[in-house]
Amino acid sequence: MRTRADRYDSALGFTSLRGPLARVLQILLYAVLVTIFAGPLVALMVGAFSPVSDPSRLTLWPDRLTLDNFTAAFDRGVLRYLLNSFIVVGVGLLLQIMVSISAAYALARHKFPGMRLVLLLILSTMMLPEEILAIPLSLVLADVPIVHVNLIGTLAGMIIPVAAWAFSILVMTEFMKEIPLELEEAARIDGAGDLRILLTIVLPLVRPALGVVGIFGFTMIWDQYMLPLLVAQDASQFTLPLALRTLRSDEQAGLGVLLAAALLALLPSVLAFLALQRQFMKGLTSGAVKG
Amino acid sequence: MTSLREAPARLRAPAPGVPVRRRRGARAWALPWLFLLPALILFAVFKFVPMARAVEMSFHEVRPYLGDRWTGVENYTAVITDDAFRAAIWHTVVLAAGQTGGSLLIGLVLALLLEGAARHLWFVRTAVFLPTVAAMAVVAELWRIIYYPAPDGIANSLLGWVGMGPSSFLNAEDTSLWSVMTVGIWRGAPYDMMIFIAGLAGVDRTLYEASAADGAGPLRRLWHVTLPSLRPVFAILFTLAAIRGLRVFTEIFLLTNGGPNGSTEVLMTLIYKLGLERNELGIAAAGSMLLLGATVVLTLAVQALRRRESR
Numbered sequence: 001m002r003t004r005a006d007r008y009d010s011a012l013g014f015t016s017l018r019g020p021l022a023r024v025l026q027i028l029l030y031a032v033l034v035t036i037f038a039g040p041l042v043a044l045m046v047g048a049f050s051p052v053s054d055p056s057r058l059t060l061w062p063d064r065l066t067l068d069n070f071t072a073a074f075d076r077g078v079l080r081y082l083l084n085s086f087i088v089v090g091v092g093l094l095l096q097i098m099v100s101i102s103a104a105y106a107l108a109r110h111k112f113p114g115m116r117l118v119l120l121l122i123l124s125t126m127m128l129p130e131e132i133l134a135i136p137l138s139l140v141l142a143d144v145p146i147v148h149v150n151l152i153g154t155l156a157g158m159i160i161p162v163a164a165w166a167f168s169i170l171v172m173t174e175f176m177k178e179i180p181l182e183l184e185e186a187a188r189i190d191g192a193g194d195l196r197i198l199l200t201i202v203l204p205l206v207r208p209a210l211g212v213v214g215i216f217g218f219t220m221i222w223d224q225y226m227l228p229l230l231v232a233q234d235a236s237q238f239t240l241p242l243a244l245r246t247l248r249s250d251e252q253a254g255l256g257v258l259l260a261a262a263l264l265a266l267l268p269s270v271l272a273f274l275a276l277q278r279q280f281m282k283g284l285t286s287g288a289v290k291g
Numbered sequence: 292m293t294s295l296r297e298a299p300a301r302l303r304a305p306a307p308g309v310p311v312r313r314r315r316g317a318r319a320w321a322l323p324w325l326f327l328l329p330a331l332i333l334f335a336v337f338k339f340v341p342m343a344r345a346v347e348m349s350f351h352e353v354r355p356y357l358g359d360r361w362t363g364v365e366n367y368t369a370v371i372t373d374d375a376f377r378a379a380i381w382h383t384v385v386l387a388a389g390q391t392g393g394s395l396l397i398g399l400v401l402a403l404l405l406e407g408a409a410r411h412l413w414f415v416r417t418a419v420f421l422p423t424v425a426a427m428a429v430v431a432e433l434w435r436i437i438y439y440p441a442p443d444g445i446a447n448s449l450l451g452w453v454g455m456g457p458s459s460f461l462n463a464e465d466t467s468l469w470s471v472m473t474v475g476i477w478r479g480a481p482y483d484m485m486i487f488i489a490g491l492a493g494v495d496r497t498l499y500e501a502s503a504a505d506g507a508g509p510l511r512r513l514w515h516v517t518l519p520s521l522r523p524v525f526a527i528l529f530t531l532a533a534i535r536g537l538r539v540f541t542e543i544f545l546l547t548n549g550g551p552n553g554s555t556e557v558l559m560t561l562i563y564k565l566g567l568e569r570n571e572l573g574i575a576a577a578g579s580m581l582l583l584g585a586t587v588v589l590t591l592a593v594q595a596l597r598r599r600e601s602r
Contacts, residue, residue: 055439106326135566136341164333241428
């Protein structure tokens with residue numbers, strides 16, 4: 001039933017229109033929008049499972065399904081690329097979360113001289129993406145200051161630089177600020193040190209933040225392109241997104257292999273998003289959307 | 292909550308001049324820095340050192356093994372006067388403006404059409420949002436297939452239905468930049484949509500009712516009530532999109548690599564080629580610094596504008 005309030009719960013009132021004509025219009029519009037935005041991704045999925053020979057044959061309704069593209073893709077080392085991607089995203093995300101929690105604890109729970117400067121520095125790294133720093137960054141990766149290690153040609157070179165991410169630190173800081181100080185003070189009176197307070201009191205309370213930081217970190221690291229491009233020296237270090245370009249120009253591989261590999265590169269981030277959608281939206285709208 | 296927490300502190304407020312909280316010596320002072328250390332070291336090594344090196348390189352002719360030679364602003368003049376760089380700056384600005392504007396506009400329309408709490412709307416929004424979480428490399432390969440320039444390619448078949456085309460899309464100089472822009476909007480608009488929807492949820496519903504009582508139709512309501520309420524959202528999205536637009540690299544690298552005939556060459560692809568393929572490190576660094584400068588100026592300008600408006 002349509003109530004008075006209904007009419008005013010959206011700006012245009014389009015989605016709350018009732019009646020057969022409005023319904024048809026709405027369904028038609030939704031179908032068109034889903035086709036435009038999700039259709040190509042579905043076509044990619046269907047194509048990966050069907051015998052495709054050239055790019056004009058991609059369709060949403062295949063004649064028959066096959067796994068041939070995947071077996072051919074695995075023959076071309078796609079599993080290796082997938083494994084590399086998982087190592088980079090797994091270790092990278094773990095480090096990123098640990099670094100963020102640690103930094104956020106200092107920023108949210110302590111007041112110290114120089115804090116504003118630190119915050120400003122962290123914010124300013126958002127304007128220094130890998131793209132802009134590409135060339136000096138590749139020099140630094142080849143000879144890391146002080147320790148003089150060469151990270152070029154190693155997965156560590158793709159992992160360590162993403163371990164500190166301003167967005168993640170700032171979101172975590174926001175969440176930690178919400179925890180009442182009393183809890184911490186009680187523990188302090190009981191003689192608990194900072195590390196114990198962080199691990200036993202603060203950390204369990206910021207579990208929702210872990211979801212937000214986790215899903216954003218996952219999609220961010222999975223989408224990395226410039227950094228692996230700078231670091232990887234030969235195919236054995238390729239991440240899956242990086243390998244797509246090589247598979248495309250591989251004449252013998254064919255379109256089916258490219259589609260299968262592209263689907264494998266698509267699914268992890270899409271599945272992670274679908275699984276943690278609520279947390280994703282929270283991060284998107286948390287006022288920390290400056291990432 | 293806040294007052295509860297502050298009250299006891301105020302009760303035992305010490306006399307002026309006495310430190311509020313007794314420090315437990317140097318350990319207490321060093322503690323926050325200890326927790327910040329991992330992040331600060333990583334940022335220093337992978338952000339600030341490269342940044343400093345870029346500044347240094349931009350004033351030198353970089354010669355591996357021979358030592359760098361100071362050249363003053365020569366690299367910068369080379370960048371500004373070079374035709375390839377000028378073309379790249381122009382392409383970057385057109386692309387950033389087009390993608391930013393297009394994503395904002397389409398994102399807003401999507402948000403208005405898909406706003407609401409119903410379950411089916413949530414489903415449609417999720418489906419529409421998927422391009423945003425797909426890795427750029429996947430998106431680029433997918434669109435290369437869609438743009439397949441044969442008459443029976445997917446995009447050309449669609450154009451054929453409405454009596455247009457066939458087009459060469461990425462393969463022709465006069466359509467390549469627009470084709471890239473379309474991909475950017477396809478991936479960017481759903482992101483903007485989600486932020487707009489969050490913004491729309493915050494608009495005061497009584498204002499809608501009041502404007503309806505004053506006899507305003509949906510369109511006038513949109514113009515006078517909804518859009519003004521969304522101004523902060525516009526500002527955030529504009530800044531974000533402009534920053535991302537200026538440093539665009541991956542999609543160009545994969546879709547056209549700057550071609551055909553330089554028609555989609557943007558700053559980052561040009562800098563990448565200069566630096567890593569032609570070893571012109573100094574000039575590449577100068578180009579990066581100009582890009583960084585533009586990003587900073589744009590960000591600060593939007594911030595300043597917002598602050599003046601909110602006052």
